[in-house]
Amino acid sequence: MTTTTAEPTVGAAERLYEVADYYDAESLLTEDERRVLGRLRSFLDREARPLLADYWERGEFPTQLAQPLIDLDLMEPADLTGGPGSRPARGIYQGFRIFELSRTDASLATWYTSQAGLFRTAIRVGASPEQQAAWMPKVIDFSLKGVFSLTEPDSGSDIAGGLSTTARREGDSWVLDGAKRWIGGAVNADVLAVFARDQEDGQVKAFLVDRESEGVTLEKIHGKTALRMMQNAHITLEGVRVPEAMRLHNVNSFKDVAAMLRAMRSDVAWIATGVQAGAFEAALRYVTERRQFGRPVGSFQLVQEKLARMLGNVTSSLSLVVRLTEQQAKGIYRDQDSALAKMQTSLLMRETVALAREVVGGNGITLETDVARFHADAEAVYSYEGTHEINALIVGRALTGESAFTR
Structure with missing residues (x-):
């Protein structure tokens, strides 16, 4: 499959996340970072989105998307880092990369972060300097998956x-x-x-x-x-x-494994936030197009209240993960920080996708509107990288100094 990667036009006045990013966290990105994310969005909208409902229903991964996604050079983009061995891509860019993938599809985001987050972290934290030198370049270009x-x-x-x-x-x-x-x-x-x-x-x-x-x-x-x-x-x-x-x-x-989990849970919090954005955007699209009783569904008070709650959840979650990412960029990694972010964004995600399904009505259980896919996939995101209860106990231990974990 040959994929063109034409540069999208993302100007200073045009925002990628204007609908879901109500408080403009995107402004923390540089123009170059937004341009790379724009390339990703262009690919996802053109090549990925048309395939998702069919492959989701079949329970198969669209493997034809894998190499083109790799070819987009998203993990350490040369136009952001200056080339191999130079500065790394910023954490805020990496977070929004996960957000962009997740607002399209949770499986695509999980597939990409399995390499860019989980496996890369295993090498970054667990490998010796000699091993890292040999393996990390291959991890970044996917020649070692x-x-x-x-x-x-x-x-x-x-x-x-x-x-x-x-x-x-x-x-x-x-x-x-x-x-x-x-x-x-x-x-x-x-x-x-x-x-x-x-x-x-x-x-x-x-x-x-x-x-x-x-x-x-x-x-x-x-x-x-x-x-x-x-x-x-x-x-x-x-x-x-x-x-x-x-x-x-x-x-x-296991203390060394815990250091990996501490770093990786923030990725899942970004996924949970992106899933919310995707569900909210799909629901908003639907209610502005669908008419009942001679009026757009979006004109009804109860629908608008649910839209406002969804936006509040997305905004709260995005604010949380952005702040966590800023702290990690300073070298501050604490178990309770990533646990709190994963716990809270996943909890809000569950409510957001349920509200999205509600406002879309009976059509919300079909794959045609995208909402059903987000609604179902959210359940997996809610549980992986630590359940709500486990993350709550990590936070509780930090608050009280007492471990409530059973032995």
């Missing part, structure tokens, strides 16, 4: 203590046994970043496992009612051998 494999069939929220995949050292290799579940994008990955408990010291270690290794079995999870386009896998590991050179040398306990 990977997924973050932490969750297990019997351990999600209690993964810190319940992680049961094992690693046993044998000379210059490790032998892994266990299972992972809900791993998005694993089927198309080159490597799986697998977290396992060292049988010798009981501590968590991390390994890059070749997806084609002997003893690795991947099964697509069927029957999902959310993120249907995202291909989640159940992974079985039976006597899988991994060289010591492929162990992430800076991961030596």
